[in-house]
Amino acid sequence: xxxxxxxxxxxxxxxxxxxxxxxxxxxxxxxxxxxxxxxxxxxxxxxxxxxxxxxxxxxxxxxxxxxxxxxxxxxxxxxxxxxxxxxxxxxxxxxxxxxxxxxxxxxxxxxxxxxxxxxxxxxxxxxxxxxxxxxxxxxxxxxxxxxxxxxxxxxxxxxxxxxxxxxxxxxxxxxxxxxxxxxxxxxxxxxxxxxxxxxxxxxxxxxxxxxxxxxxxxxxxxxxxxxxxxxxxxxxx
Amino acid sequence: xxxxxxxxxxxxxxxxxxxxxxxxxxxxxxxxxxxxxxxxxxxxxxxxxxxxxxxxxxxxxxxxxxxxxxxxxxxxxxxxxxxxxxxxxxxxxxxxxxxxxxxxxxxxxxxxxxxxxxxxxxxxxxxxxxxxxxxxxxxxxxxxxxxxxxxxxxxxxxxxxxxxxxxxxxxxxxxxxxxxxxxxxxxxxxxxxxxxxxxxxxxxxxxxxxxxxxxxxxxxxxxxxxxxxxxxxxxxx
Numbered sequence: 001x002x003x004x005x006x007x008x009x010x011x012x013x014x015x016x017x018x019x020x021x022x023x024x025x026x027x028x029x030x031x032x033x034x035x036x037x038x039x040x041x042x043x044x045x046x047x048x049x050x051x052x053x054x055x056x057x058x059x060x061x062x063x064x065x066x067x068x069x070x071x072x073x074x075x076x077x078x079x080x081x082x083x084x085x086x087x088x089x090x091x092x093x094x095x096x097x098x099x100x101x102x103x104x105x106x107x108x109x110x111x112x113x114x115x116x117x118x119x120x121x122x123x124x125x126x127x128x129x130x131x132x133x134x135x136x137x138x139x140x141x142x143x144x145x146x147x148x149x150x151x152x153x154x155x156x157x158x159x160x161x162x163x164x165x166x167x168x169x170x171x172x173x174x175x176x177x178x179x180x181x182x183x184x185x186x187x188x189x190x191x192x193x194x195x196x197x198x199x200x201x202x203x204x205x206x207x208x209x210x211x212x213x214x215x216x217x218x219x220x221x222x223x224x225x226x227x228x229x230x231x232x233x234x235x236x237x
Numbered sequence: 238x239x240x241x242x243x244x245x246x247x248x249x250x251x252x253x254x255x256x257x258x259x260x261x262x263x264x265x266x267x268x269x270x271x272x273x274x275x276x277x278x279x280x281x282x283x284x285x286x287x288x289x290x291x292x293x294x295x296x297x298x299x300x301x302x303x304x305x306x307x308x309x310x311x312x313x314x315x316x317x318x319x320x321x322x323x324x325x326x327x328x329x330x331x332x333x334x335x336x337x338x339x340x341x342x343x344x345x346x347x348x349x350x351x352x353x354x355x356x357x358x359x360x361x362x363x364x365x366x367x368x369x370x371x372x373x374x375x376x377x378x379x380x381x382x383x384x385x386x387x388x389x390x391x392x393x394x395x396x397x398x399x400x401x402x403x404x405x406x407x408x409x410x411x412x413x414x415x416x417x418x419x420x421x422x423x424x425x426x427x428x429x430x431x432x433x434x435x436x437x438x439x440x441x442x443x444x445x446x447x448x449x450x451x452x453x454x455x456x457x458x459x460x461x462x463x464x465x466x467x468x469x470x471x472x473x474x
Contacts, residue, residue, distance in 0.1 A: 098250065098339055
């Protein structure tokens with residue numbers, strides 16, 4: 001078991017972003033999490049990443065052969081988390097040092113190659129295109145070889161080439177040792193890769209199915225059901 | 238892991254963070270020139286206002302020159318302290334640092350070290366300008382002045398880094414930081430001005446060591462307290 005969440009609640013003032021959510025993800029699973037805006041998906045990822053503290057409930061991370069340390073978590077957020085005034089290589093080297101990666105220079109160079117950015121390693125990040133930044137962001141998240149990767153809308157702003165590269169990289173992570181929790185609005189991309197589908201709505205999980213034999217229409221119907229319900233309630237308010 | 242190894246690793250992480258900030262600043266030198274120009278302007282304005290280089294004026298009001306010097310050394314430092322966390326918040330890079338498994342107190346120490354080195358560099362140039370404009374030659378007591386600058390800027394940076402982090406997510410941070418910071422650092426300013434009066438004008442150093450002791454005590458207390466509370470300051474609610 002990689003991740004276990006029990007009765008998790010997160011409040012911001014009077015707003016309840018996560019409401020009694022319980023979830024268990026096995027090691028090596030690739031899980032896609034869908035949901036309308038404001039469903040609490042990003043909050044859930046931040047809680048798992050340790051960036052937020054739960055109001056109540058517990059989150060435990062455990063991987064085979066390792067302790068429950070947060071150093072095994074990689075996180076890709078809406079923002080790139082990169083320093084625009086540093087080069088691509090300097091960014092990766094800096095984060096390698098923070099994570100205590102062995103041989104940070106070699107590791108940073110290899111990661112640039114893996115992300116197809118070896119030619120742009122000495123270029124300042126502020127000169128990167130959106131797609132290049134997103135690839136470097138993923139490289140940053142993978143630098144320390146995390147066992148659990150949390151991806152928050154990684155496809156946003158990518159062109160077709162960037163999309164293909166990202167999908168290829170994510171597919172390479174389906175090796176049984178990496179656990180991935182992908183948050184996306186894009187059903188096609190989310191369903192293509194995942195073993196399991198979750199839909200979150202108003203801070204709770206309303207749908208949880210294995211993706212084996214699962215049609216896009218079924219997920220679409222469940223997703224739209226949640227969104228429409230949300231819209232109806234919003235209008236009635 | 239042995240305590241020595243942990244200490245060395247911690248120091249390495251602190252330097253990694255500080256070196257990153259200094260590298261970015263060295264690349265643009267934006268804050269350095271802005272802060273230095275502000276200090277220069279203060280020295281010039283007071284020079285024209287008080288004719289402070291006049292010997293009679295110095296005898297009549299011996300505390301005025303050290304007062305001018307410390308206004309020029311301390312006030313412009315707020316520019317850097319405001320920028321220190323603001324840029325990390327704007328680029329989202331603070332999240333990147335917080336995601337790493339390093340102790341959050343070390344993040345404070347890294348940011349503090351960068352701010353301290355920055356302020357000492359600006360202060361040394363400001364002191365040189367002060368000595369040229371107000372006609373103070375280098376004497377055997379100049380090293381004492383350098384010690385006062387090191388100690389005062391240390392305490393100022395420690396409190397300023399903590400408060401800079403506190404206000405960095407608030408819209409009115411530019412106004413709020415000096416309002417919060419200056420009342421707290423009054424002991425630093427008092428000790429620095431009085432110590433400098435002895436160094437610059439008086440021949441005997443009767444009370445100098447008392448002022449130095451106050452500065453050392455302030456530095457130790459506020460550096461330790463800031464290190465301990467930093468985790469709660471950067472935590473998202």
